[in-house]
Amino acid sequence: MKPQFHLPLTTRPEASSFAIIENAIQFSLHQGADLVASLAVARRHGHEAAETYSDDDEFQADRFDRDAAAQLVRHLRERAERVGLDVRLVPTEAEAMSATIRLAELARAYDVTILENTELARPIVESLVFDSGRPLLLLPSADFYGRIDNIAIAWDGSATAARSVANAFPMIQSATKVTVIFVGAAARRRVFLIAIPKH
Known part of the structure; x- marks a missing residue:
């Protein structure tokens, strides 16, 4: 079974960069792993969250920016298809106050979680380090070509x-x-x- 790597995508407090998507894809290719990206979506009143993300899904207004999320998803799908990497996109539900806790719980299901090393990501990084029990790979906000030698x-x-x-x-x-x-x-x-x- 292939390793399963996890890439959380965010839009607030800052949007994930295209560089982290590219780095995660290249690193997954180099390690022979599948990549699973998560993006939090809101539960519509009276409806369960969709099994996969679509541009019509509604985001919590105070937490997610629709345009940024759509751009991230589009870039992820285009880049993964171009290099032939198996990438799945799964929705997660997380209120603003519990987002970091939910992400730590989700990370336990994967071999490695990949995050961008930025100042605003510190609370998420700390939560994953101390609460997930799984490896965390912090990558720079620049291309690094997927190899760790x-x-x-x-x-x-x-x-x-x-x-x-x-x-x-x-x-x-x-x-x-x-x-x-x-x-x-x-x-x-x-x-x-x-x-x-x-x-």
Whole structure:
């Protein structure tokens, strides 16, 4: 079974960039993963949310901007189709106050969640780091071409570190070089470089 990567798309407090869509697509291709994008939609009164997003879905006025959402979805579909990547788009329901909690819960179903590293995304990032229990990949607001070839692992011998390394193993396995940094009073300044040959 292919890894399943998760790309949350947002319109508020800032809209996701086209760069994060491109980066997520390229990274998913490089890792041989399927990509699932989520975009919150409002529940219409008396109706369940649609199973897939369409331009006619209504967004909560105080949380989502219809035009920005439509542009993100259009760009995602066009780019994924162009490179032949299997991308699914799923709706989520989240009130403004519980959006970060809902996103953390949703992230638990995926191998990796991909987010853009911006100042306004900090609350979402913190929620995913502490509440999802799954790996989070923060990418810059610029193209990086989908490859992660040099990985640093901060290792202190704890169960948390072991879980983190195990969760990130698919990315570690595809890297060219891995740097293991031992953290702790007895192991300061101990650094190991591991070269991993390409398949």
